[in-house]
Amino acid sequence: MYDGNATQDGDIVTTGLASLDDILTGGYARNRCHLLEGQPGSGKTTLALQFLIAGQARGEKCLFITISESPRELRQVARTHGLDLTGIELFECVPPELSLDTENYQSVMNASDLELGETVGSVMAAVVAAKPTLVVLDSLSEVRLLAQGALRYRRQVLALKHFFHQHGCTALLLDDLTVREDELTLHSIAHGVLRLEQVAMDYGAERRRIRVFKMRGRAFQGGYHDFVIHAGGLCIFPRLITAGHDDMPAERRICRSGCAELDSLVGGGLDAGTTTLFQGASGSGKSTLALQFVWEALERGEPALIVSFEETRRNFQLRATGLGFGIADHLDSGRLSFVHVDPAETSAGEISDMIRRHVSAGCCLVVLDSLIGYQYALRDETYLLLHMHELLTYLNLKGVLTLLVLSQAGTVGALEPPFDMTYLADTVLLLRYFEAGGDMRRALSVVKKRTGSHEAGIRELYFDALGVRVGPRLSGFTRVVSSRPVYTGADPLLVARRA
DSSP, X not given: OOOSOGGGTTOEEOOSOHHHXXXXXXXXXXXXXXXXXXXXXXXXXXXXXXXXXXXXXXXXXXXXXXXXXXXXXXXXXXXXXXXXXXXXXXXXXXXXXXXXXXXXXXXXXXXXXXXXXXXXXXXXXXXXXXXXXXXXXXXXXXXXXXXXXXXXXXXXXXXXXHHHHHTTOEEEEEEOOOSOTTTTTTTTTXXXXXXXXXXXXXXXXXXXXXXXXXXXXXXXXXXXXXXXXXXXXXXXXXXXXXTTOOOOOSSOOEEOOSOHHHHHHTTSSEETTOEEEEEEETTSSHXXXXXXXXXXXXXXXXXXXXXXXXXXXXXXXXXXXHTTOOOHHHHHHTSEEEEEOOTTTOOHHHHHHHHHHHHHTTOOEEEEEOHHHHHHHHTOHHHHHHHHHHHHHHHHHTTOEEEEEEXXXXXXXXXXXSSOOTTTOSEEEEEEEEXXXXXXXXXXXXXXXXXXXXXXXXXXXXXXXXXXXXXXXXXXXXXXXXXXXXXXXXXXXXXXXXX
């Protein structure tokens, strides 16, 4: 019987993962039963092992009761993740009827009646012998099959719950959801319910996510949270929630580009804690304009992060060097972090967690290039807008200057973005191609800036050995924004091209 400190009853017990503790606002509840469910391969056993390993490290007595796997299989799983099970007692519960010993066979009584009683009895005997404070039972699916009915199954699990409580055990009950019709049977019994899911995509790696269904007496972060399984176990990425993050200081900090004409166009520079959207056709110069602001920030000694979905690190360095930006030293020093993301292999939660870690380390400027790749990581436009709303609000509250790159379909004529991001951006820069004098030219204009004034004119944009160049206003042209310009002026005001 439980003879521990009653004042600790219901206290917080860490899950073994700081990120999951954050989602649960602390962890599991001491001396309570928690249901950990998910289809085979979703990561239940690995998460349970991490829970016991953390408990053993702080001196708790830990017991893993396995019905569906042997201790040898468990140790092999632990080795693949680099987990050490030393000090954790492993008990294999194998009823005689499930063995190959013919002397244990009988046909007088229903075999399931004997097997269920023997299985539950073995579990209880193992707990009494080991006197653990932390217990994992893997899995309830075998108990469900032996019970052969929802009512009997529920009563057996309820009996186990009371037994664990009487013996002072904080228990994790694993269920692989092999029977879907009664998957909610145990939700009212368990103190907390967590479900792990893996979703196969049409292309790319499967997506894994965890959801907390309930945790009695405690607030928790609802919804789905992405996670991955790698060497070391589960790595969970809590869904980004802006509530609780303090706002940035009231003083205004201007981030200039280092190009006087560009700064003049945007009203002196971009404000820290705001979001700027560069929108235009492919190749019109969106990424290069963003790089101009990144370069100036690096020269001021401010760390920056570029998250690229289309461009590799090698191609990025080649492009930057060709424009006169010597970013190699900044990359080597770590002041500039360049992360190439494969949207087919990476979830949006993993991306936002990576950005959050860089911001926590002091990053002042973040570039997302481009939002099309971010959309592929989420696989849904609606979720992209919700996710970007949370992410951009978080970055703004942290005083980070965020630069977004969004390509529009087509090259000339009427161009439409795949989705509308302008309402989330504080500043919007529009880039367009236009034809003049037998050359393809670029035009740049600011169509929106919430935090101050900006030029209303349209200027020519071009790049040469000196980097980003912004010419005078295209006062002799009309319909440049529609990419169907008409020259109505008397004098050619375009910048002469250098040989």
